[in-house]
Amino acid sequence: MNKIIVVKRDGTEMPYDSNKIFHAVMKAIKEVDGDISRGYLAVNIAKSVDSYMEEHTVECITVEEIQDLVENLLIYPGDYPEIARAYIRYRYKRELARNNYKELMDTVGEKLSAANVQNQNANVDEYSFGGRMGEMNSAVARKYALEYLVSPMARKNHEENMIYIHDLDNYAVGSHNCLTIPFDDLLAKGFNTRQTDVRPAQSVSTAFQLVAVIFQLQSLQQFGGVSASHIDWTMVPYVRKSFAKHYRDGLRFVETLLDSEIPNEMPCSASYSEVSIHDEVVWRYNEAWKYALEMTEREVYQAVEAMYHNLNTLQSRSGNQLPFTSVNYGTCTLPEGRMVTKALLDVSIKGIGALHKTSVFPCGIFQCMKGVNREPSDPNYDLYKLALRSTAQRLYPNYANVDWSGNAGYDRNDPRTYFSTMGCRTANGWDINGLGQLKDGRGNICPVTIIMPTLAMQAKEEWLAEGQGEKVEDIFMGILNEKIHEAKDMLIERFNWICSQSPASAKFMYENGVMAGYVPEEGIRSALKHGTIVIGQLGLAETLQILISCDHTEERGMELAKRIEQLFKDRCAEFKKEYSLNFGVYYTPAENLCHTAMKKFRAKYGVIPNVSENDYFTNSIHVPVWKEMSVFDKIDIESQLTGYSSAGCITYVELDSTVKNNIDALEIIVNYAMDKDIPYFAINVPNDTCLHCGYTDEFNDCCPECGSEDIQQLRRVTGYLTGNYKTAFNKGKQQETEMRVKHG
Numbered sequence: 001m002n003k004i005i006v007v008k009r010d011g012t013e014m015p016y017d018s019n020k021i022f023h024a025v026m027k028a029i030k031e032v033d034g035d036i037s038r039g040y041l042a043v044n045i046a047k048s049v050d051s052y053m054e055e056h057t058v059e060c061i062t063v064e065e066i067q068d069l070v071e072n073l074l075i076y077p078g079d080y081p082e083i084a085r086a087y088i089r090y091r092y093k094r095e096l097a098r099n100n101y102k103e104l105m106d107t108v109g110e111k112l113s114a115a116n117v118q119n120q121n122a123n124v125d126e127y128s129f130g131g132r133m134g135e136m137n138s139a140v141a142r143k144y145a146l147e148y149l150v151s152p153m154a155r156k157n158h159e160e161n162m163i164y165i166h167d168l169d170n171y172a173v174g175s176h177n178c179l180t181i182p183f184d185d186l187l188a189k190g191f192n193t194r195q196t197d198v199r200p201a202q203s204v205s206t207a208f209q210l211v212a213v214i215f216q217l218q219s220l221q222q223f224g225g226v227s228a229s230h231i232d233w234t235m236v237p238y239v240r241k242s243f244a245k246h247y248r249d250g251l252r253f254v255e256t257l258l259d260s261e262i263p264n265e266m267p268c269s270a271s272y273s274e275v276s277i278h279d280e281v282v283w284r285y286n287e288a289w290k291y292a293l294e295m296t297e298r299e300v301y302q303a304v305e306a307m308y309h310n311l312n313t314l315q316s317r318s319g320n321q322l323p324f325t326s327v328n329y330g331t332c333t334l335p336e337g338r339m340v341t342k343a344l345l346d347v348s349i350k351g352i353g354a355l356h357k358t359s360v361f362p363c364g365i366f367q368c369m370k371g372v373n374r375e376p377s378d379p380n381y382d383l384y385k386l387a388l389r390s391t392a393q394r395l396y397p398n399y400a401n402v403d404w405s406g407n408a409g410y411d412r413n414d415p416r417t418y419f420s421t422m423g424c425r426t427a428n429g430w431d432i433n434g435l436g437q438l439k440d441g442r443g444n445i446c447p448v449t450i451i452m453p454t455l456a457m458q459a460k461e462e463w464l465a466e467g468q469g470e471k472v473e474d475i476f477m478g479i480l481n482e483k484i485h486e487a488k489d490m491l492i493e494r495f496n497w498i499c500s501q502s503p504a505s506a507k508f509m510y511e512n513g514v515m516a517g518y519v520p521e522e523g524i525r526s527a528l529k530h531g532t533i534v535i536g537q538l539g540l541a542e543t544l545q546i547l548i549s550c551d552h553t554e555e556r557g558m559e560l561a562k563r564i565e566q567l568f569k570d571r572c573a574e575f576k577k578e579y580s581l582n583f584g585v586y587y588t589p590a591e592n593l594c595h596t597a598m599k600k601f602r603a604k605y606g607v608i609p610n611v612s613e614n615d616y617f618t619n620s621i622h623v624p625v626w627k628e629m630s631v632f633d634k635i636d637i638e639s640q641l642t643g644y645s646s647a648g649c650i651t652y653v654e655l656d657s658t659v660k661n662n663i664d665a666l667e668i669i670v671n672y673a674m675d676k677d678i679p680y681f682a683i684n685v686p687n688d689t690c691l692h693c694g695y696t697d698e699f700n701d702c703c704p705e706c707g708s709e710d711i712q713q714l715r716r717v718t719g720y721l722t723g724n725y726k727t728a729f730n731k732g733k734q735q736e737t738e739m740r741v742k743h744g
């Protein structure tokens, strides 16, 4: 036989070898019945291909053509149908594997070269080296989780746009979502890292430095945000330590002053009465006191400023991300705590860097509390006013409602139990496993989100198919109930997977008690069981439109909305008891999902008026952003639904930048929200900063001061802020931002 060249799929060439055909057919025979005595068949087929080559004087042939020949030789005599099928199956599987591999490698290439940047996470710089590595890792890890780890039920729900598995890229490695850090303990006791041990803080500046370090360290043990639940209280002992040090310095300073300036007029001379000695001693202590106070205030301010800088510069996570950090404050009425809150707000108002830009991290959260800061006669009312001033200019702080009815059972004497949130909105509710309303050391373990509009479409299809007998909303409630149960199963599946990880995966967290409740003999489940596992939701407004052609801004819509939310609440309460795990209702941020879920939805159902005309689904139970209404109407509507959520929600309103000059109006709005029992409230004010001169206001593309067009347009994505929304948001969120109407 002449030398025949075989061309492989990748274009490379090799000499023809009929042994390879023999082995391929043998594999098919073995798979069917293992009867290798039928090896003659494989020999015959290889020989037949040889003769074909000779008869047709083939010089060059592709692998596919050879496989076609073998397939025909197996099929057409009709004697060996199962072997033919096995061969075809084998060939198909190989091809699938090759395609799969190619698809994966195409994605790897795309991510590594930042060829198609999607801005899935507003905090990731997808063009950076770190961002490209991170995105590539994430693409591989997602695929692995979906194809090798999750159950077929979970995968189906995820792929069919019904129940979304969040942070799939962190699924396989088994890390959890977010955590409120027990800073009181860590600062008082010190902690260990892989390389060294860190001693307890001895001053407020060290304490704030350690806060930034601990935020960094913990954010590498998990994939979501980190928070401090009551930083003003936490800092009290360290402000005291700093004050004591400055006071001692002050006394020494006064002594030297006395020694050098009035050496000859010191006491002991007969002309001084005892009162004047007393006066002089008081004077000395007063001077030292004043000195210490001034120095302590200065130190607190500088410590806070340094923390802000650290949290906006130390990119530690894959993807050149800053850790998602949040600090809650505002309820400590001790002078030390008040000093901390004031500094946090002063730094926020001042802005960071040379241009005094609005700081993106940490997310500040002011804790409103009756009797503490709500009324002019309250001890921290002045700080509330200052917070409002900061919000008007810098969007932060947001407002957490300590008096929220959903946080019942908290201890007024223990700020660790006050209502606080992670910036995006996640909240720790009542722990069924013994920690009650304690927030510190607890967080969200994992979320899923039910994409309700897909279920509504399914309900509508069934309704039409069944001759419109049963009401469409009843059919929907049935489907939703089923999906809530599946969501629960998906969460348990992931929770168990996370619990199966070794404590060595997160040494800092487990060895230092950063996550509360860890008992080594019992495994990490002993700690993870205090966290929440939550069922989120997307697109209530669109769901109602599909089902009854109106949303919850109308009474009919609100009625059905409450029925839907009650179902979520009841089921989660039942699951919580049944499984002794903290199931909760979650009004998902859906930063990326609002857009990707809509893309999938539209590909399947097309454009439906009031449902899929935009590039995004409406966030959780929110009123659609384009609805014209007053601030108070929006709060009235959303406050009827926020009570159903135990694991986190946010309500925000859009104001224009003139609010800067009307802090009293802002106060009325925030008070109104708090009195309506809204747990977590935020205000969106346009924040455009000229990157040339630093001017900040609402002006979009061109600076009115200097004419520069280099503008950072800062907007809120979820609960956090991000950089320029035009480059850091995905398409859906960009459109949503542009469609937001101001609430008058």
Ligand SMILES: [Zn+2]
Pocket: 690, 691, 692, 693, 694, 695, 703, 704, 705, 706, 707, 708
């Ligand atoms: Zn300018």
